[in-house]
Structure formats: structure tokens, C-alpha cells
Amino acid sequence: MWDDVKDAWNRVMYAESAEEFNAGMNFLRSLVGEHSDLMNYIKETWLPFKHKFVKYAIDRYVHMSNTTTNRVEGAHAKLKVCFKDSKNHMCAAGAAIHRCTLLQHTRINAAFQASIFIREHTFKEKLYDNLRGVVSRYALMLIAKEKARIGKCGCTIRRTHDLPCSCRLGMMTTIPLTQVDQHWRRLTSISAPDESQPVLGLSIATELEVIAKMFKEANVSRRQAIKERLREIAYPDQNSMCPPPNKLPTRGRPNEPKASTRRIPCSWENVVAIAGSKQASNSSAPQDKARKTRSEKWKSIPSKQSAPKKRSKRIASNSAKLPP
Numbered sequence: 001m002w003d004d005v006k007d008a009w010n011r012v013m014y015a016e017s018a019e020e021f022n023a024g025m026n027f028l029r030s031l032v033g034e035h036s037d038l039m040n041y042i043k044e045t046w047l048p049f050k051h052k053f054v055k056y057a058i059d060r061y062v063h064m065s066n067t068t069t070n071r072v073e074g075a076h077a078k079l080k081v082c083f084k085d086s087k088n089h090m091c092a093a094g095a096a097i098h099r100c101t102l103l104q105h106t107r108i109n110a111a112f113q114a115s116i117f118i119r120e121h122t123f124k125e126k127l128y129d130n131l132r133g134v135v136s137r138y139a140l141m142l143i144a145k146e147k148a149r150i151g152k153c154g155c156t157i158r159r160t161h162d163l164p165c166s167c168r169l170g171m172m173t174t175i176p177l178t179q180v181d182q183h184w185r186r187l188t189s190i191s192a193p194d195e196s197q198p199v200l201g202l203s204i205a206t207e208l209e210v211i212a213k214m215f216k217e218a219n220v221s222r223r224q225a226i227k228e229r230l231r232e233i234a235y236p237d238q239n240s241m242c243p244p245p246n247k248l249p250t251r252g253r254p255n256e257p258k259a260s261t262r263r264i265p266c267s268w269e270n271v272v273a274i275a276g277s278k279q280a281s282n283s284s285a286p287q288d289k290a291r292k293t294r295s296e297k298w299k300s301i302p303s304k305q306s307a308p309k310k311r312s313k314r315i316a317s318n319s320a321k322l323p324p
């Protein structure tokens with residue numbers, strides 16, 4: 001009974017349209033009764049705020065998957081773990097908050113790096129050419145999920161996440177970067193400079209001078225290392241990474257190499273072998289001629305066995321023509 005009520009309530013919460021919501025509410029009423037305590041509680045406590053938790057009502061706004069306060073609650077729980085107990089003084093609490101924030105910052109940066117460098121097999125299609133390494137992996141997963149979706153497109157993901165929906169994906173060969181919101185394109189925790197403002201005082205001349213000085217003073221191996229690092233920045237498409245070696249067979253007994261135990265023949269043995277082969281070929285030449293003449297003779301004589309066969313066939317054909 002309670003499982004059915006729970007399912008009916010989930011149906012109400014995750015309704016994708018007003019019709020589904022009404023149908024879910026009717027089903028719930030039929031289960032628990034119109035005037036039951038549970039129904040009264042739902043009507044008085046939850047339904048006044050349905051625009052804040054029912055899916056079809058939430059999906060009218062851009063929310064980027066932040067539909068609950070779970071993140072805040074999770075951060076609070078982690079902070080309490082860092083505090084350890086409630087008897088610390090202010091400085092210890094401040095240090096704990098700093099540690100917690102630092103940990104969160106590191107985790108976010110790690111997620112950004114994963115989005116930049118990890119190339120998943122699913123996103124190797126041409127469709128994702130403009131997005132690989134530029135857009136968050138979470139956004140790519142949402143797009144892949146939307147692409148695999150079957151049924152009528154309600155354009156929900158376009159409204160809620162500002163990502164291309166399935167009806168638009170069907171018309172694209174490659175997703176343009178402009179179709180993805182700036183929220184999913186930001187893969188750094190450093191505040192992005194305002195592109196419209198002129199860049200003042202942003203120069204790398206000092207750093208290049210220091211690097212040039214360091215290069216002059218360094219030994220050969222250090223110079224090579226500096227050059228490699230600079231090449232990685234200057235030519236990002238030409239790195240020193242090698243393709244993986246061929247996959248070795250791990251099953252079955254490996255084939256043994258063909259090893260011979262015979263020694264290498266001496267030069268005189270080679271001479272004798274060549275002379276012997278020449279002699280053998282000379283001696284075999286008259287025999288071959290004799291064999292050839294014999295075979296030609298046999299070909300010219302009609303075979304005795306073939307004639308009766310022909311006769312028997314003729315007899316058989318004649319007997320077939322005779323009346324019974």
C-alpha cells in the first residue's frame with residue numbers, strides 16, 4: 001500500500017506536464033481517499049508550493065541541474081566533519097573552514113582538468129568536435145543523453161540547461177560552440193577577464209627574459225628540458241606522446257621461434273653440395289627424355305578401356321528407345 005502511495009507521489013513530483021500532474025493527483029486521491037489525513041496534509045502543506053518542486057513547473061526556468069539544496073547540505077556536513085567537535089575556539093574553526101574550502105576548490109579544479117584532458121570514447125564522434133576539451137564533461141553527458149532520447153522533444157534541456165535539445169541535434173553534424181551556454185564552457189577557477197575592455201599591462205616580456213637568462217645559464221640537459229616545455233606551449237598539437245604498442249596476445253601458448261640446431265656448413269661442404277647437385281641434374285637429363293618419349297607413345301595409342309564404355313553407352317541409349 002505505502003509503496004503504491006510513494007510511487008503515486010513520485011508520479012506527481014516528476015510530472016512533465018500539467019496533465020500528468022492532474023492524473024497523478026487523481027491516482028493518489030483514489031489510493032488514499034479524498035478526505036483522508038494524508039490528503040489534507042498534502043493539500044495544506046505541499047500543494048501551495050508545487051511551483052517549487054514539481055518538475056514541469058521547475059523546468060520552465062534555467063536551473064543548470066540545481067533544483068534542490070543538496071549541495072548546501074552536503075557542504076554543511078563536510079564542514080562539520082572538519083570541525084570534529086563543537087568545543088574549538090574561533091581560530092581553529094577558521095582554520096577548519098579554510099581547509100574545507102581549499103579541499104572543495106581542489107576538487108573543482110580537478111573536475112575542470114578532467115573535462116579538458118579526458119577524451120571519452122562516447123564523445124569521439126564528429127558531433128562533439130567543437131566541444132571536446134572546451135566544455136564540461138557533465139554538459140557532454142547531458143547532450144549524449146538528450147541525443148539518445150526517443151520520443152517527442154519538449155525542448156526542456158534548452159530551457160533548463162541552455163544546451164541543444166534532441167530536435168536541434170537531429171539537424172546538426174557538429175554542434176557549434178555558441179549553442180552551449182557560457183556556464184558549461186568555463187573550465188577555470190580564475191576569474192575570466194572582460195573581453196570588451198582593452199588589455200592593459202598584460203605582457204610576457206619579463207617572463208621571456210627570465211626564461212632566456214635561465215636557458216643561457218643552464219647545462220645541456222636542463223636546456224633540453226626548458227625547450228621541451230616551451231615547445232609544448234608553442235606547438236600544442238605536436239607533443240612527445242607515442243601511440244600505445246601493439247596489443248600482445250595474452251591467451252594460449254606463444255609460438256616458439258623456428259630454431260635450427262644444424263651448424264652452418266663449411267665452405268668446402270657448400271662446394272661439394274653444388275658440385276653434387278650439378279652432377280645429379282646431368283645424370284637425370286637422359287632419363288627425363290626417355291620418360292617423355294614413353295608418355296608421348298602412350299598418348300598416341302587409343303586406350304582400350306575407353307572403347308567398351310562408349311559401346312555400352314550406345315547400347316543403353318538404344319535400349320531406352322525400344323518399346324517396352
Ligand SMILES: [Zn+2]
Binds near residue numbers: 153166167
Ligand atoms: Zn527541441
